[in-house]
Amino acid sequence: MGRLRRWADRIIESLLVLDTLLVYIFLYLPIGVLVLYSFSASRYALVWGGFSLDPYRRLFADPEIAPALLNSVVVAAVSTAIATILGTLLALAFERARLRLQGSVEALVYLPIVIPEIVMAVGLLLFFAQVLRPFFSALGLTLGPMPAVLLGHVTFSISYVMVVVRARLRDLDRSLEEAAFDLGATSWQVLRRVTLPLLAPAILSGALLAFTLSLDDFYVTYFSTTGGSGFKTLPLYLYALQGRAAIPPQMNALATLMLLASVTLIALALLIQRRTRRA
Amino acid sequence: MNARILLWPGFAWLVLFFAVPLGIILLISLAHRAPDGMIHWGISAENYLRLLDPLYWAGPFGNSLVLAALTTIVSLLLGYPVAYAIARRSGPVKNLLLFLVILPFFTNFLVRIYAWFILLRPEGWIAWLLRALGLDLGLLGSPLGVLIGLVYGYLPFMILPLYATVERLDFSLVEAAQDLGASRWQSFWRIIFPLSRPGVIAGAVLVFIPVLGEFITPKLLGGGKVPMFGVLIEEKFLGRVPDWPLGAAMALVLMSLVLLVLARYFHQLKESRWVG
Numbered sequence: 344m345g346r347l348r349r350w351a352d353r354i355i356e357s358l359l360v361l362d363t364l365l366v367y368i369f370l371y372l373p374i375g376v377l378v379l380y381s382f383s384a385s386r387y388a389l390v391w392g393g394f395s396l397d398p399y400r401r402l403f404a405d406p407e408i409a410p411a412l413l414n415s416v417v418v419a420a421v422s423t424a425i426a427t428i429l430g431t432l433l434a435l436a437f438e439r440a441r442l443r444l445q446g447s448v449e450a451l452v453y454l455p456i457v458i459p460e461i462v463m464a465v466g467l468l469l470f471f472a473q474v475l476r477p478f479f480s481a482l483g484l485t486l487g488p489m490p491a492v493l494l495g496h497v498t499f500s501i502s503y504v505m506v507v508v509r510a511r512l513r514d515l516d517r518s519l520e521e522a523a524f525d526l527g528a529t530s531w532q533v534l535r536r537v538t539l540p541l542l543a544p545a546i547l548s549g550a551l552l553a554f555t556l557s558l559d560d561f562y563v564t565y566f567s568t569t570g571g572s573g574f575k576t577l578p579l580y581l582y583a584l585q586g587r588a589a590i591p592p593q594m595n596a597l598a599t600l601m602l603l604a605s606v607t608l609i610a611l612a613l614l615i616q617r618r619t620r621r622a
Numbered sequence: 623m624n625a626r627i628l629l630w631p632g633f634a635w636l637v638l639f640f641a642v643p644l645g646i647i648l649l650i651s652l653a654h655r656a657p658d659g660m661i662h663w664g665i666s667a668e669n670y671l672r673l674l675d676p677l678y679w680a681g682p683f684g685n686s687l688v689l690a691a692l693t694t695i696v697s698l699l700l701g702y703p704v705a706y707a708i709a710r711r712s713g714p715v716k717n718l719l720l721f722l723v724i725l726p727f728f729t730n731f732l733v734r735i736y737a738w739f740i741l742l743r744p745e746g747w748i749a750w751l752l753r754a755l756g757l758d759l760g761l762l763g764s765p766l767g768v769l770i771g772l773v774y775g776y777l778p779f780m781i782l783p784l785y786a787t788v789e790r791l792d793f794s795l796v797e798a799a800q801d802l803g804a805s806r807w808q809s810f811w812r813i814i815f816p817l818s819r820p821g822v823i824a825g826a827v828l829v830f831i832p833v834l835g836e837f838i839t840p841k842l843l844g845g846g847k848v849p850m851f852g853v854l855i856e857e858k859f860l861g862r863v864p865d866w867p868l869g870a871a872m873a874l875v876l877m878s879l880v881l882l883v884l885a886r887y888f889h890q891l892k893e894s895r896w897v898g
Contacts, residue, residue, distance in 0.1 A: 348805050351805065351806075351807065352805065352806045352807070355806060355807060356806075358703075359703045359706070359707060360707070362700065362703040362704070363703055363704045363707045365700075366700050366701070366703075366704045366777070367704075367722060369700070369774070369777075370722070370723070370726050370774075370777070371722075371726070372741070373734065373737030373738055373740070373741055373774070374726060374729070374734075374737060376737060376740055376741055376747075377733070377736070377737040377740065380740060428631075429631050429632035429635055430632060432628040432629070432631055432632055433628070433629060433632035433633065435625060435628045436625055436626065436628040436629035436632075437629075439625040439628075440625035440626045440628065440629065441626075442626060442629060448629070448633060451633075451636055451637070451640070451641060452632070452633075452636060454640070455636070455640055457831070457880070457881075457884055458877050458880060458881075459831065459832065459834065459835025459852075459876055459877065459880055460832075460835065461835045461837055461852050461855055461856070461873070461876070462644075462647070462835065462873045462874075462876060462877045463640070463643075465647060465855060465859060465869065465870065465873045466640070466643030466644050466646065466647050466873075467639070467643055468859060469643060469646045469647060469650060469866070469870070470639070470642060470643040470646055473646055473650075474642070474646065494639060495639075497635065497639075498635070498636065498639045498640055501632055501635065501636060502636075505632070530625075555728070558730075559730050559731065561731065561732060561838060562837070565860075566859065566860070569860060570860040577730075578730060578731075578732050581730070581732045581733065581736070582732055582838075585732070585736060585739070585842060594736065595740075598730075598733040598736055598737070601729065601730050601733050602729050602730075602733060605728045605729045605730065606725065606728075606729075608728070609724075609725065609728050
């Protein structure tokens with residue numbers, strides 16, 4: 344009985360290790376293949392044709408890539424700035440003020456995180472088509488695709504920034520703020536000189552999260568531009584490339600570079616986190 | 623200074639650009655689409671009644687529900703041992719293993735799906751390997767291909783909450799059980815698994831909900847042959863024959879399904895807190 348049980352235990356143990364190993368292979372196999380194919384000499388993205396840097400040359404020669412990259416970065420930077428300010432203010436209000444109907448207000452702020460992104464995207468599409476564009480044209484103006492996309496990105500980022508900043512604010516030692524009040528500081532001074540500096544790492548994490556979400560976003564951008572016509576961010580450009588009958592090889596190069604960019608971003612985030620923890 | 627005013631900028635933004643759009647979805651879902659594609663405002667339940675058509679439930683809606691359930695189950699089966707293995711390690715190895723789980727999940731979703739597109743195509747390695755084994759499965763454009771892509775996309779959402787609960791478990795309970803003669807298998811099923819239930823439920827919610835609304839994976843890996851909720855919604859808004867009122871009704875049904883799942887989850891959370 345004892346020996347049988349030990350055998351059974353050992354089999355379970357090895358199955359555990361095997362499963363873990365398989366999952367890691369599963370996670371990294373596609374990435375490895377992608378990077379490998381980005382160095383293929385073939386004219387088609389899905390055919391291996393020997394080593395070459397050709398896909399990268401084609402990528403940099405593609406006239407659509409520079410505007411897409413620029414759009415992505417501008418949208419991410421501007422929407423992050425706005426969402427970080429609005430989200431931080433919401434977090435401060437939730438933790439430091441007594442609000443009427445706080446439950447319902449909070450529900451509205453958390454809702455964008457929990458509902459499927461496609462629902463938010465549909466809502467924005469309808470809002471632009473039925474309300475904002477008619478309103479702008481009544482004023483003799485047109486609402487371009489860039490402001491529309493920016494608006495959408497701020498909308499889905501605010502709640503995430505709020506959650507990150509609020510978590511830190513909750514753990515903050517209130518006695519520091521109280522001490523500043525006792526020493527005669529005005530509430531504006533306390534906010535600027537005590538609360539905000541203490542919150543800085545959380546605000547930075549929130550901003551980084553908003554930036555990543557914006558760079559990555561597909562649904563809201565796609566619907567806000569009614570299918571990416573005339574205005575493309577990098578994800579929309581990737582999507583359009585994949586829709587072609589024969590996928591061009593620069594697709595693999597772009598995917599690999601985007602992979603590299605996200606790895607660098609996380610490494611940076613971890614570095615900042617470690618530094619602030621030490622400080 | 624009254625801290626209450628800090629609420630207003632963000633709150634007003636979300637009311638205008640989030641709550642109002644949701645209200646517009648509701649209004650349009652009650653409107654009528656004229657044969658010429660124009661919207662005739664009004665209040666009727668016709669779009670919702672059209673959604674009762676069994677064709678939808680046998681097709682896209684059914685696919686979404688079944689694929690979301692399967693993705694959840696497969697992720698749990700694959701992810702639990704990994705979460706357990708990570709949680710039982712310590713120091714730099716643990717951090718590295720955890721980092722390696724999170725890393726792919728930070729790369730762009732389209733990039734990850736595209737990588738599977740390369741792997742699953744009929745001339746790819748996997749199809750070749752399967753053919754060598756005598757299995758001729760068309761992976762690309764099949765529900766199985768979509769399932770693989772979905773599991774890949776959402777596995778970290780399962781592993782992370784599982785890891786978080788397993789890591790906090792008191793393993794001296796397991797030692798006690800084994801001292802009392804329980805096998806490892808028994809101590810797992812009778813102690814660890816029940817105690818990690820909150821993580822299992824959180825992971826299931828985090829996987830099930832976004833998969834329900836998925837559009838990119840079925841579109842790219844399903845090649846139009848595996849319709850799902852999200853694909854249909856996109857078609858109704860950006861397809862060749864748009865039908866905004868029907869699409870709006872679909873979006874609201876999807877949102878209600880998700881909120882229902884969440885309400886159930888929070889209810890359970892509250893109950894387990896009362897018990898534990």
